[in-house]
Amino acid sequence: MLPLRPITYQETDVQLEITPDLAQLRPVLRRFTEEVLEPLALEIDRTGQVPDRAVEVLREQGYLGMRLPEAFGGGGHDLNTYCLALEEFSRSHRVFTLILDGSSGLNPIAIATYGTAAQQTKYVAALAQGHMTASFALTEPEAGSDSQAIRTRAVRCDGGWRLTGRKHWISGAHVADVVLVMAVNDSALKARGGITAFLVDKGTPGFSVTRVDTTIGSEAIKLAELTFDDCFVPDSAVLGEVGQGFQIAMHSLTHGRLGVAASCIGAADRLLEMSIAHARQRSTFGKPLAERQAIQWMLADSATELSMARAFVYETLRRVSAGEDVGSAASMCKLYASEMVGRVADRAVQIHGGMGLVRQFPVERFYRDVRHYRVGEGASEVHRMLIARGLLA
Ligand SMILES: Cc1cc2nc3c(=O)[nH]c(=O)nc-3n(C[C@H](O)[C@H](O)[C@H](O)COP(=O)(O)OP(=O)(O)OC[C@H]3O[C@@H](n4cnc5c(N)ncnc54)[C@H](O)[C@@H]3O)c2cc1C
Known part of the structure; x- marks a missing residue:
């Protein structure tokens, strides 16, 4: 029998890869994150603002628009590569994953697909290269998880539509150049062909940002309330067909859920790494924390749950990339990874x-930021509902 040797955390966990060829890319992303993004993350924490430089460095390195076809100014990368980038960047700051999503996520992909x-011409390349930002406005005060219950109305008029209603908690909408707004044009049909998607440019008369909210997370991440008061938009602002809005909103759900799951894995990986380093260097009662079983068990639980999440998310990504219908697996990935990172952050x-609770250290910010993941992109309860529906169908 071969002698047993200690196995390091990196060997057991990070060596899992989505595909073998992506193993080459991980160290490149890791180095960029540590050397270029991390100093910017500290600046974001200090100022509560996203510096222009954050977008510039991501553009310079070709990470903006990475999932869009080259014909649209994108990088033409696949979902696996995109999720690996999300995972690595979220080891530094959630803001970087939001910038990536803005240039490669739901909005540019919806316009590239249905526009x-x-x-x-007007939007896609500019979004892909970070010269423009877009927000996606579905949620309303009376319609969150039950998104089919939206009330914002779209009424036909001469040459276009008049929008009336209120959206809230719309990420980045206070600064967005354009908002993809879901509105009801036929209340009898609702999600079955009665919701239409509109591209509403900043400054359109009747459209205003009426409140900006900060959350439990980083000050740099802001949500906006938007009011549409008899806001006229021409027919050319309709994205896709009239009545196709809900289909457009649901179009990239699987990819969105896997993107969130990948981001949770990256954040958990960094949290575990920081926990291991701290347990090694901090001594109490004459011994490093790392020698205490109470601490070791927390590390072991976090590493185990992280590895489980990583294996399942990577497997699901491989299946999606192979064109398989993964059923509710993407929901399971999002549900498990978002709850897993909460437990890892808590440990x-x-x-x-005290260092885990004080503003100047990153653990405290990660703890607050990762709480978003259990509510955004479908709350845990909604994913449990979807998974159960699949089981009981
Ligand atoms: C950081 C952040 C960013 C966001 N960005 C955007 C954005 O860019 N665009 C956008 O349109 N929206 C955005 N949202 C809104 C988000 O989509 C909603 O918050 C989410 O869908 C939940 O809706 P709600 O907050 O109204 O909660 P509710 O729907 O009121 O739910 C409250 C709680 O009840 C649970 N619940 C609901 N229904 C059931 C049920 N049937 N059974 C059991 N439990 C249930 C929910 O899971 C949740 O825990 C964002 C939210 C956050 C926090």
Whole structure:
């Protein structure tokens, strides 16, 4: 029998890869994250603002628009590569994953997929290269998880539509150049052909940002309330067909859920790494924390749950990339990974003691930021509902 040797965390966990060829890319992303993004993350924490430089460095390195076809100014990368980038960047700061999503996520992909030639020309390359930002406005005060219950109305008029209603908690909408707004044009049909998607440019009369909210997370991440008061938009602002809005909104759900799951894995990986480092260097009662079983068990639980999440998310990504219908697996990935990172963050705070609760150290910010993941992109309960529906169908 071969002698047993200690196995390091990196060997058991990070060596899992989505595909073998992506193993080459991980160290490149890791180095960029540590050397270029991390100093910017500290600046974001200090100022509560996203510096222009954050978008510039991501553009310079070709990470903006990475999932869009090259014809649209994108990088033409696949979902696996995109999720690996999300995972690595979220080891530094959630803001970087939001910038990536803005240039490669739901909005540019919806416009590239459903847009007219004029809409594609106006928006897609500019979004892909970070010269423009877009927000996606579905949620309303009376309609969150139950998104089919939206009330914002779209009424036909001469040459276009008049929008009336209120959206809230719309990420980045206070600064967005354009908002993809879901509105009801036929209340009898609702999600079955009665909701239409509109591209509403900043400054359109009747459209205003009426409140900006900060959350439990980083100050740099802001949500906006939007009011549409008899806001006229021409027919050319309709994205896709009239009545196709809900289909457009649901179009990239699987990819969105896997993107969130990948981001949770990256954040958990960094939290565990920080916890291991702290347990090694901090001594109490004459011994490093790392020698205490209470601490070791927390590390072991976090590493185990992280590895489970990583294996399942990577397997699901491989199946999606192979064109398989993964059923509710993407929901399971999002549900498990978002709850897993919450537990890992909680243990990281505990292991760091006071340092886990004080603003100047990153663990505290990660703890707050990762809480978003259990509500955004479908709350945990909604994913449990979807998974159960699949089981009982
Ligand atoms: C950080 C952040 C960013 C966001 N960005 C955007 C954005 O860019 N665009 C956008 O349109 N929206 C955005 N949202 C809104 C988000 O989509 C909603 O918050 C989410 O869908 C939940 O809706 P709600 O907040 O109204 O909660 P509710 O729907 O009121 O739910 C409250 C709680 O009840 C649970 N619940 C609901 N229904 C059931 C049920 N049937 N059974 C059991 N439990 C249930 C939910 O899971 C949740 O825990 C964002 C939210 C956050 C926090």
